[in-house]
Amino acid sequence: MFQINHSFPIMKTKTILLMSSMLLTLAGARAAGIHYPDAKRVDTVDVYFGTPVPDPYRWLEDDNSAETAAWVAAENKLTADYLAKIPFRNAVRKRITELADYEKRGAPFKVKGKYYHFRNDGLQNQSVLYVQDALDAPARVVLDPNKLSTDGTVALQQLNFSNDGRYMAYVITRNGSDWNEIFVMDLTTGETLPDHIVWAKFTDAQWLGDGFFYSAYDAPEDAKSSKNEFHKVYYHRLGTPQTDDYVEYRSMTEPLMFYQAMVTEDERYIFILETDGDGNALYVKDLHDRNPHYVRLADDMRYTNNPIGVDHGKIYVMTNQDAPQWKIVSFDAEHPSAASRADFVPEMQWVLSSASLANHRFILTYDRDAASHAYVYDEQGREQYEIELPTFGSVSFNCKKDDPEVFYSFTSFTFPTSTYVLNLRTGLTKLLFRPNLAFNPDLYVTEQVFYPSKDGARVPMFLIYKKGLKRDGKRPVFLYGYGGFNISMNPAFSYSRTPFAMLDMGGICAYTNLRGGGEYGESWHEAGTKMKKQNVFD
Structure with missing residues (x-):
């Protein structure tokens, strides 16, 4: 057994505001009448294998320049001013904060x-x-x-x-x-x-x-x-x-x-x-x-x-x-x-x-x-x-070669991260910590379904919604999919990614595990890369 690198979750409270913005966008806020900051165009052209490729916004790649900073500040102000006018924004933010x-x-x-x-x-x-x-x-x-x-x-x-x-x-x-x-x-x-x-x-x-x-x-x-x-x-x-x-x-x-x-x-x-x-x-x-x-x-x-x-x-x-x-x-x-x-x-x-x-x-x-x-x-x-x-x-373990005590954490979409200890000598597991928060998992249903992609590949997807919800095809749906870099997207509790405020209003959250990820091994990963990247979107 090796010396262990001990990493840990980092809370970022700014995520609350980002999540609020996402939910408000899903709620159907319209962008009519918005005038975006001008982004100048420059005559930058790269030539790749004899083909000229214009890059008119190359100047924005310099994130240390005053010009880029001014443009970002103007974009942020426009967004903040727009979101501030949405009447139920504070209610959504309050729920996410809870x-x-x-x-x-x-x-x-x-x-x-x-x-x-x-x-x-x-x-x-x-x-x-x-x-x-x-x-x-x-x-x-x-x-x-x-x-x-x-x-x-x-x-x-x-x-x-x-x-x-x-x-x-x-x-x-x-x-x-x-x-x-x-x-x-x-x-x-x-x-x-x-x-x-x-x-x-x-x-x-x-x-x-x-x-x-x-x-x-x-x-x-x-x-x-x-x-x-x-x-x-x-x-x-x-x-x-x-x-x-x-x-x-x-x-x-x-x-x-x-x-x-x-x-x-x-x-x-x-x-x-x-x-x-x-x-x-x-x-x-x-x-x-x-x-x-x-x-x-x-x-x-x-x-x-x-x-x-x-x-x-x-x-x-x-x-x-x-x-x-x-x-x-x-x-x-x-x-x-x-x-x-x-x-x-x-x-x-x-x-x-x-x-x-x-x-x-x-x-x-x-x-x-x-x-x-x-x-x-x-x-x-x-x-x-x-x-x-x-x-x-999703589960992760902390253990040592010579020790029968095995510690692990477990989480799912409606299951906030809890910790356990397993004694390998007795086979008994004991709950060590379960968080107490303003959330009742028994109010929600999580189910896994499978659907065919355009080429017939079987793709897994998790659905989360409130118990008793009638799935009549008229519900707002937040769809989150990822497929890339051989990374698996296993179930995990996340107040910043799962829009519980929307679920409480009768919506549905769908997580799909796309090709390009690592859920089914290297063949699944390769089927969503390079010349096969279109599989991810189909």
Whole structure:
């Protein structure tokens, strides 16, 4: 099992206003008499393979120019003035605010016997990290990211804990930039150490001994426009300046590759993931080897290889190589080599979406018709039983290789995110937290239907509406569809996306899982890309 990156939900209260605007548009507000700000046209023409392509609004791509800022401000003023005249706007906004303003919690995760979780009291921009000595003990604040800046421009991205539980590295970003900074907190005192990493990007902090690995570029001459090349993995030792950090891994010939380190909890194995943004190569180094060095396990970047962990003398990897629906393979951990690869859990009918080690067993989650189904597998790769979930929805797990306690969160369209603990020794599941909000799920119906696309493909769609509603073809319908980037759109509660205010007025919400997404594997994804993109809209 690897050190875990702990991410968390970020609340954005501005979404309430955006949702209000969407509902008001659906209500049929007319745009008659609106005079939009003039957008000048320029004589910019690019020539592609001998064909001239005009781009008259190229100037708007400069989002730092005063001219662009003035045009955006005028557009925003027009929109705000129009929305302010709609008489029931405040009622809709009040309902959405009621749905947003409730306590939210993430699933707990354990670090050296302590239980950590993220919590949001309702409308906080960022969730707060808490710790408990036991699941029923009082919680105390560890880190409140809302206090990292006075103007809300600093966002917490992820956390990594040292394996002895004493330190916590946290990664932040400023002003929406993809540049990262890393700080370290001493959890025994609550103090932030002088260690400060800058110019990091696409990284976390993977602990080894009294320091951690991170990924970064050389400091750019101009952070806004400089081209980033030769991503590297560095090692930082606590108490030393960043200038003393050494390069653990880099390429001398591939300037556009990205690199990430992963360290097992026992700090024996270091993995390096090398990617061009699509698939990835995978390398491993055994620190117990007499001559520690990186060994290639996979190098075909058409495929993705995600390490799950090391146990039972084997390295376990989740991969889509030779398996469009994904499978789990193993490698010899004592003598790692690509030649030692063997199938562990073969490819199934449904898409394998996640895999974790827990109490020397495996928690596997499959997507079946765009909904999560979770199973426990034994150390031989055999299915033991399915974890019962409340309804079709989305599930995510926090677990450790040596611990029987498995924490998970579950959500669906009318099921706000709740958290549970499963004891793998007893097989018993216990509800830990269910939010209390101004919403009664029993008033709504969620059903899944299937319809034929233009070419006959069977496409899934979820319908949400109030119980007792007569579906007579005269109801307003909010249709939300997505199909792209191999991303699955599984059921989840969202006050900002599901228009409950409209449902309360007799409307229907429809979510459709279009081709181009990842719900049914690579063939489903490819059927909505490139020359087949029209399938998404048909």
